[in-house]
Amino acid sequence: MSMITVSWEDPVVRGRLAGIRQRAPFIYGVTNYVAATLSANVLLAVGAAPAIGTAPGWPEAFGGSAAAVWINTAALMSSSPQDVRRVAACAHDAGIPWVLDPVAFGAGSAEYDRIVLGLLDFSPAVIRGNASELMALAGADAGGRGVETAHGSHDALRHIQTLSSQSRAVVAVSGATDYIASGATIFAVKGGDVRLTRVTGAGCALGALVAAFLPVSDTAAEAACAAHATYAVAAERVQAVGTGSFAVGLLDELSVLAGLQ
Amino acid sequence: MSMITVSWEDPVVRGRLAGIRQRAPFIYGVTNYVAATLSANVLLAVGAAPAIGTAPGWPEAFGGSAAAVWINTAALMSSSPQDVRRVAACAHDAGIPWVLDPVAFGAGSAEYDRIVLGLLDFSPAVIRGNASELMALAGADAGGRGVETAHGSHDALRHIQTLSSQSRAVVAVSGATDYIASGATIFAVKGGDVRLTRVTGAGCALGALVAAFLPVSDTAAEAACAAHATYAVAAERVQAVGTGSFAVGLLDELSVLAGLQ
Amino acid sequence: MSMITVSWEDPVVRGRLAGIRQRAPFIYGVTNYVAATLSANVLLAVGAAPAIGTAPGWPEAFGGSAAAVWINTAALMSSSPQDVRRVAACAHDAGIPWVLDPVAFGAGSAEYDRIVLGLLDFSPAVIRGNASELMALAGADAGGRGVETAHGSHDALRHIQTLSSQSRAVVAVSGATDYIASGATIFAVKGGDVRLTRVTGAGCALGALVAAFLPVSDTAAEAACAAHATYAVAAERVQAVGTGSFAVGLLDELSVLAGLQ
Numbered sequence: 001m002s003m004i005t006v007s008w009e010d011p012v013v014r015g016r017l018a019g020i021r022q023r024a025p026f027i028y029g030v031t032n033y034v035a036a037t038l039s040a041n042v043l044l045a046v047g048a049a050p051a052i053g054t055a056p057g058w059p060e061a062f063g064g065s066a067a068a069v070w071i072n073t074a075a076l077m078s079s080s081p082q083d084v085r086r087v088a089a090c091a092h093d094a095g096i097p098w099v100l101d102p103v104a105f106g107a108g109s110a111e112y113d114r115i116v117l118g119l120l121d122f123s124p125a126v127i128r129g130n131a132s133e134l135m136a137l138a139g140a141d142a143g144g145r146g147v148e149t150a151h152g153s154h155d156a157l158r159h160i161q162t163l164s165s166q167s168r169a170v171v172a173v174s175g176a177t178d179y180i181a182s183g184a185t186i187f188a189v190k191g192g193d194v195r196l197t198r199v200t201g202a203g204c205a206l207g208a209l210v211a212a213f214l215p216v217s218d219t220a221a222e223a224a225c226a227a228h229a230t231y232a233v234a235a236e237r238v239q240a241v242g243t244g245s246f247a248v249g250l251l252d253e254l255s256v257l258a259g260l261q
Numbered sequence: 262m263s264m265i266t267v268s269w270e271d272p273v274v275r276g277r278l279a280g281i282r283q284r285a286p287f288i289y290g291v292t293n294y295v296a297a298t299l300s301a302n303v304l305l306a307v308g309a310a311p312a313i314g315t316a317p318g319w320p321e322a323f324g325g326s327a328a329a330v331w332i333n334t335a336a337l338m339s340s341s342p343q344d345v346r347r348v349a350a351c352a353h354d355a356g357i358p359w360v361l362d363p364v365a366f367g368a369g370s371a372e373y374d375r376i377v378l379g380l381l382d383f384s385p386a387v388i389r390g391n392a393s394e395l396m397a398l399a400g401a402d403a404g405g406r407g408v409e410t411a412h413g414s415h416d417a418l419r420h421i422q423t424l425s426s427q428s429r430a431v432v433a434v435s436g437a438t439d440y441i442a443s444g445a446t447i448f449a450v451k452g453g454d455v456r457l458t459r460v461t462g463a464g465c466a467l468g469a470l471v472a473a474f475l476p477v478s479d480t481a482a483e484a485a486c487a488a489h490a491t492y493a494v495a496a497e498r499v500q501a502v503g504t505g506s507f508a509v510g511l512l513d514e515l516s517v518l519a520g521l522q
Numbered sequence: 523m524s525m526i527t528v529s530w531e532d533p534v535v536r537g538r539l540a541g542i543r544q545r546a547p548f549i550y551g552v553t554n555y556v557a558a559t560l561s562a563n564v565l566l567a568v569g570a571a572p573a574i575g576t577a578p579g580w581p582e583a584f585g586g587s588a589a590a591v592w593i594n595t596a597a598l599m600s601s602s603p604q605d606v607r608r609v610a611a612c613a614h615d616a617g618i619p620w621v622l623d624p625v626a627f628g629a630g631s632a633e634y635d636r637i638v639l640g641l642l643d644f645s646p647a648v649i650r651g652n653a654s655e656l657m658a659l660a661g662a663d664a665g666g667r668g669v670e671t672a673h674g675s676h677d678a679l680r681h682i683q684t685l686s687s688q689s690r691a692v693v694a695v696s697g698a699t700d701y702i703a704s705g706a707t708i709f710a711v712k713g714g715d716v717r718l719t720r721v722t723g724a725g726c727a728l729g730a731l732v733a734a735f736l737p738v739s740d741t742a743a744e745a746a747c748a749a750h751a752t753y754a755v756a757a758e759r760v761q762a763v764g765t766g767s768f769a770v771g772l773l774d775e776l777s778v779l780a781g782l783q
Binding site: 287289294297298301302305306310311312313314315316317318319321322323326327339340508509510511512513514515516517521522 | 554555556557559560595596598599600603626629630631632633634637667668669670719720721722723762763764765766767769770
Binding site: 074078111198199242243247248 | 548550559563566567571572575577578582584588769773775782
């Protein structure tokens, strides 16, 4: 297994972040209302132009015209399965790359899991999640507890390779070290910050950030690596007294990295 | 064309803000879940009493009893067209002034646009949006990209006059300078802060703030001017290292202006 | 009437908070989208593991497997009455304790109030709200204005005793002093901070926090007292320049109390 380490020190990562600011890509997402505000603010912090949600006609209008799309399946708490599926279909039909974030997959709802699996029909460019979700999606018996993982990212390594081969998507798992599988190749992004697990939607917002890197990167793997590396360094740089100021600081550091303070 | 400049230095603006704190008006809104929290917090920061959303019976109960109402049409991502329309109808029938914020009007969904247009039947007191949305609503071919404008506020000047004349509503556009049209009269509020465009829902929350000024102002134009001038000075005063602390600082400065820290 | 004062100085309160961190209980909630993010962040700040919302199958899967559940009835703005009722039924059937937060009960919608009343069939362990909501639930004519109370917590004293006897739930009211009724016994938690009323969802998040204390406490009364006492001291310790930094500081202080900064 080849393992390539990626970090903020890599000029490609910096270049792609600068590309987002220069091009201000329109990124359309469907996500859950717990994470929606932070996800939009993460995208704005780096200079992307987000729109979120499935108001009437938006799946077709925005799903088919954005520079990239992300689907966080916990969107199903306020969007219909049909609308979420339509977003994936429109992005797929228009050749627009999209990110699948299968929140709470394998955590206990067979009905929910079926809807999530159905989205794989529309060929996501990247699948991003925590270890339990991705292991479950790869067919392992590894369901998490609600939206929390029951496994470390290292446990998921061979499963994300399997899932990447099966789905032909890049698969990225968050943890103490983040791993990104592109077929058999594994990229590692160090510096995952445990404080990210204490801010609701911080993982979800990373899915949005991956989408923002897609239109300015050469490959989906590059986009996923650049997003994870940018997020990791931003998190690491935050000086906070607790979980509240950490969330604020995360946005600050992202915007400072992007030169948008 | 007469153009009147309004700012925080105007004692009427300060007086109206003090009026909100004194009367703590009940302001009912339907809005999207990306912007809802910030909108409620902006209202609380100046001493108003917000309620948001279309739980069963709320459109009638709150739409018909609030001191003012605002409708952000991206509410359609989780409220039905019938419920949103009912809020407008109840406010209208009870003689309660309301603000229309036609988020993403003209951005590509004909179905969505039709629902928004239908709300004009219920005579909003103020229509507030970005340049693309208001130009599209005035009949110009000017659709934005998702929720983002493709035009500066100055481009929208004659269109907001047209829209104000057609709809008999005060029409307010945000931008580097904010303009408020009341028929042929134009008010200008300087000092729009570009950092406001990097916080999700900052424009949406301004719509809520306009609603809060309505019950304590003599005219809808006065309310819109006072809200825009208050928001502009609050934004300008924020000292922030990035987009996260800017959002926090915006609420702080609003509450300090209102004497509610 | 016996009245027992509870505060952060009580070693039981500190012990229960430490218990949350040690056991990281899975807490499932249905709540409104205005308050959801803050509620999740309050739970994460003290070390609990929250999941929120009614995506397909989640009411059964999570309502029947969590360590505790909370239902904020303003969830009805984006969850169906059936789904909300299913969460209560699943928790009840599995013997999982749950918290009812009857937001805006008695504020004007008979349809909404009927749905809320129906949830009492499933025996909440704790009912938490503001004075107007709880007085109305106890049968008094005391409806608030939207989500705001029209009464002080002291006005609600005898009503929460009545409601506790009727429902066999612990009943907790927030105000300048918080009172918790367990049958005829009343516990008082001093130090309610007026700044909490200027952050949207701060009351709602307290309902979530009560749920987090349930699985680590001996009784529901102990859990409610410990949650209120923890929240009060966290609020009191916040140094803030306005309402924005107060909200951030509240999370910081909670996480510092829990040793999770």
